[in-house]
Amino acid sequence: MSPLSKLFNHARRYRKHAVLASVYSALNKFFDVLPEILIGVAVDVVVSKQDSFLAKIGIADTQSQLIWLGILTVLIWGGESLFQYLYSVAWRDLAQNLQHDLRKEAYAHVQRLELGWFENRSSGNLLSILNDDINQMERFLNTGANMILQIVCSSILISIVFFVIAPGIAVIALLPVPLILYGTFWFQRRLAPRYADVREAAGRIGGRLNNNLFGIATIKSYTAEDFEAAHVDEASRAYVTTNAAAIRLSSAITPVIRMAVLAGFVVTLVYGGYLALHGQIAVGSYSVLVYLTQRLLWPFTGLAEIADLYQRSMASIDRVLGLIQTPLAIPYEGERLPRELVKGAVRLEQVDFSYDGAQPALTGVDLDIAPGQTIGFVGSTGSGKSTLIKLLLRFYTPKSGRILLDGHDISALDLQDLRRAVGYVAQEPFLTDGTIADNIAYGAPSASRADVEAAARSAEAHEFIARLPLGYDTPVGERGQKLSGGQRQRIALARAILKSPPILVLDEATSAVDNETEAAIQRSLARVSRGRTTLVIAHRLSTVRQADIIHVLEHGRIVESGKHDALLDRGGIYAGLWRLQTGELDTAGAT
Structure with a gap:
């Protein structure tokens, strides 16, 4: 033809x-x-x-x-x-x-x-x-x-x-x-x-x-x-x-x-x-x-x-x-699961995944997350932390194993329903070329200005927004280039908060921000994580210090799990990362 x-x-x-x-x-x-x-x-x-x-x-x-x-x-x-x-x-x-x-x-x-x-x-x-x-x-x-x-x-x-x-x-x-x-x-x-x-x-x-x-x-x-x-x-x-x-x-x-x-x-x-x-x-x-x-x-x-x-x-x-006519590898249609019915229980069963089909990114990962828990994921670059989140959002499909949300295999769920249940804050957040209010309401276009402002306050973004000449009506520019990295992160967090998802995901959201912004995000996280499942991927271990459970990944496997103090007492990989980031390792070397 x-x-x-x-x-x-x-x-x-x-x-x-x-x-x-x-x-x-x-x-x-x-x-x-x-x-x-x-x-x-x-x-x-x-x-x-x-x-x-x-x-x-x-x-x-x-x-x-x-x-x-x-x-x-x-x-x-x-x-x-x-x-x-x-x-x-x-x-x-x-x-x-x-x-x-x-x-x-x-x-x-x-x-x-x-x-x-x-x-x-x-x-x-x-x-x-x-x-x-x-x-x-x-x-x-x-x-x-x-x-x-x-x-x-x-x-x-x-x-x-x-x-x-x-x-x-x-x-x-x-x-x-x-x-x-x-x-x-x-x-x-x-x-x-x-x-x-x-x-x-x-x-x-x-x-x-x-x-x-x-x-x-x-x-x-x-x-x-x-x-x-x-x-x-x-x-x-x-x-x-x-x-x-x-x-x-x-x-x-x-x-x-x-x-x-x-x-x-x-x-x-x-x-x-x-x-x-x-x-x-x-x-x-x-x-x-x-x-x-x-x-x-x-x-x-x-x-x-x-x-x-x-x-x-x-x-x-x-x-x-x-x-x-390019075929869809991941179909959108599936079993309906309205967001208001999602409790936030996540389970991974023997999940394997590889980006290129040769080098494994995840191997045999088993994980059980109860509703309302705050879970931290740490590890070196390439250890598989972000891959877990991409699989949960079905950006990719596991090579083997399965992921369950409230007992439902996510591969059978309607893809839009699954993603509506997750609020995602990336390391480099995307901001559309509109106003600050437009970007905060990105996932909830029917939100009122009062809702937008409340979300900004929860993300500790209201103060810097109020100082801008046009406030919430300030244009952010293409990809948010008129704002600093920390300001973009707080707006992205406010956007996720306004969406009010059962599951909140922060993918290294504090890795490229200053100490003040990190502290603000941590305070916001402590408030908004109550009553919802929160998954935090972090290079800065201080971000996950208060998490209910911290999982340490290495070469695509979970090698350590526990609370902050317990992991320090174990003296393993997590303890070594903590000493490196806090300077204790340098001090020990000097003595």
Whole structure:
């Protein structure tokens, strides 16, 4: 199935719109062809007078014939203009609506894809598909589809006129058409893979630019502007080289078609003139044939532009539909579990997981968390702490074993219900480009301003928010760049508090903040953890010191568990980490 067929098969709801737009295009072309026929009729009136075609159908007076020609000309041009307006609006409306629906559908599908899918793909390439590729499809529907239809319609209409007036000339004049079509399709088949490569090259440029813009502060701090500019230059040159190969091939179409058009036109001009001179066809008919030959064959020179636009669009449509049709590894639908019924009991049974299928991230993890407990997870980088949380949120699926929430296997739960039950505060929280109030109410859009402020007070964020010129209406900027790291963390915590989830997760939320912010988060945590299951991943052990149970992970296994004091008394890994962080190890070494 061709990409265009896939597109219209995918967008069934727009078939009536496409048919109506096509009818308008055909009617416009019908009226567009008629003026050339009128020119022939006018010549016939001037040359033949009372023996003209119009005289034979009952309009004998030459003056009346000219008046009727004028009236018909106005009507024909009016009809052509009307249907040009209608097809222009219809095709553009179709293009706009279809690109809107495709972009919305593609983005909605991307949001449902599992986290692991994103780790192997460039965000810049995804942006290229969601934006540029869909726009490329829109450009084709705006102009290319109408141009193809009008060439087909004009070919049919003019061929009918040719065969009515001079069948012999028609056969000879139309001989180049099959050659033109065959040549066009021959070029198209060779253009398709080239334009697929062009779209991939464009995606790589987008990925490089997107990556650099996100890391602009690092680039500046390391004075790596020239280094990164060279990378962009390399990606851009690759795009230019790839595109040049396609351009060279597409540019060859027009000269080939021109030669075929010339052959048809010369035949009509010479052979038709010969027939007119010898009285075998009327002078007016000869005039019509000369004009119509040009009208028939000359539009075929536009096939080069159409073929180029078509192949670029088909390459884009393939990428967009390929994205939409990417299967979901983690289904969203499942057993319903409303948030208000969740108690917060979590159990892991012999959970194994690996990101790459080779190196284990978790091995044989057994864990039982009672509702309302505050549980701390500590360990070195790569020990598996954050992986536990990602599995609980079903960003990934365990290789073996299972995770239960209140006795329900989370793999069978509705994914939205599961995630609504969890308030998640990441190490680097995401803030949307809105106001502070918008970000706090992100998970609860119906919350009142009083609810937003209460959540901010619980997160000890109200004081710094009140000092801002616009208070809760202060814009945070893209990704919250107008705020400090500690301020972003407190807003993220307020957002989780306002969501009021049965389970609260803090994934190293204090690892990159100052002591004052850490103390504020700890005070907030002591308040908001009451009555809900709270899971805290921490590098700073002071954050989990008051936890009901602390689990120490090493190489994907839980190697120690217990309260803070008990773990210190044991003198194991946790005790070593505590001494390292508090400076006791240095003191002991000095003595």
